[in-house]
Amino acid sequence: xxxxxxxxxxxxxxxxxxxxxxxxxxxxxxxxxxxxxxxxxxxxxxxxxxxxxxxxxxxxxxxxxxxxxxxxxxxxxxxxxxxxxxxxxxxxxxxxxxxxxxxxxxxxxxxxxxxxxxxxxxxxxxxxxxxxxxxxxxxxxxxxxxxxxxxxxxxxxxxxxxxxxxxxxxxxxxxxxxxxxxxxxxxxxxxxxxxxxxxxxxxxxxxxxxxxxxxxxxxxxxxxxxxxxxxxxxxxxxxxxxxxxxxxxxxxxxxxxxxxxxxxxxxxxxxxxxxxxxxxxxxxxxxxxxxxx
Numbered sequence: 001x002x003x004x005x006x007x008x009x010x011x012x013x014x015x016x017x018x019x020x021x022x023x024x025x026x027x028x029x030x031x032x033x034x035x036x037x038x039x040x041x042x043x044x045x046x047x048x049x050x051x052x053x054x055x056x057x058x059x060x061x062x063x064x065x066x067x068x069x070x071x072x073x074x075x076x077x078x079x080x081x082x083x084x085x086x087x088x089x090x091x092x093x094x095x096x097x098x099x100x101x102x103x104x105x106x107x108x109x110x111x112x113x114x115x116x117x118x119x120x121x122x123x124x125x126x127x128x129x130x131x132x133x134x135x136x137x138x139x140x141x142x143x144x145x146x147x148x149x150x151x152x153x154x155x156x157x158x159x160x161x162x163x164x165x166x167x168x169x170x171x172x173x174x175x176x177x178x179x180x181x182x183x184x185x186x187x188x189x190x191x192x193x194x195x196x197x198x199x200x201x202x203x204x205x206x207x208x209x210x211x212x213x214x215x216x217x218x219x220x221x222x223x224x225x226x227x228x229x230x231x232x233x234x235x236x237x238x239x240x241x242x243x244x245x246x247x248x249x250x251x252x253x254x255x256x257x258x259x260x261x262x263x264x265x266x267x268x269x270x271x272x273x274x275x276x277x278x279x280x281x282x283x284x285x286x287x288x289x290x291x292x293x
Contacts, residue, residue, distance in 0.1 A: 003278035011076030012223035013252030027291040030068030037066035057099035065217025072102030072164040075225015079119035082107035102163025126233035166230035183214025222252030232257040
């Protein structure tokens with residue numbers, strides 16, 4: 001087995017490995033994904049971005065979480081993927097489309113000194129309807145509804161999908177320890193049959209919000225593009241912010257989210273490639289085993 005090339009990049013500290021399916025002997029198994037993403041035993045990352053073939057868009061993308069599960073969409077992942085495509089010559093233009101499990105998106109790259117530094121992504125439309133998230137219960141918008149957790153506490157939850165599920169909890173004060181404790185209780189709540197990403201949100205003003213993120217399949221993360229979009233949309237839906245350009249501040253940095261009147265969302269933020277390399281033949285032969293059919 002020959003060495004398998006990869007690149008690693010991050011969006012505000014949320015890091016992903018980029019690989020191409022054509023460089024692999026077969027689909028990655030869950031165990032392979034977990035090992036590659038492990039920060040001690042593998043490369044280390046918050047997930048894997050896999051370029052795949054598609055006929056629906058210019059490029060195809062599959063996104064894998066570090067626990068081996070598959071994600072529908074990732075705003076930071078899409079920016080990292082877009083930069084990789086453009087900087088490495090796969091994309092010949094600054095604007096192109098990407099086919100994800102969570103729907104088609106459009107990416108626009110902005111370059112500085114010959115390299116992509118900022119990527120804008122059209123992330124699709126937000127929906128708050130329970131069946132579309134998906135969330136169990138009546139068919140209606142999930143906005144500020146009580147959600148009882150396994151520890152006996154109750155939170156006021158707003159659920160939204162932008163191609164992947166999110167649950168937003170508004171708080172008066174952000175607390176990292178509380179986010180790490182409550183996040184997994186909401187992620188795996190039986191009301192969410194596909195689990196959910198979780199955001200704890202403190203709105204500063206009509207144009208600014210601060211968030212902490214518990215990401216489905218990854219845990220506590222410094223930043224998330226799709227979480228920023230979900231938090232911004234939920235803030236507008238609850239009347240805490242206004243339609244238009246909102247700044248979402250996270251421990252890893254800031255993103256700008258444009259929440260339009262039709263609930264379509266545009267994300268804009270920086271992206272950086274950290275390094276390129278190759279999985280050694282030794283590692284590949286030991287850990288790249290076929291996925292279970």
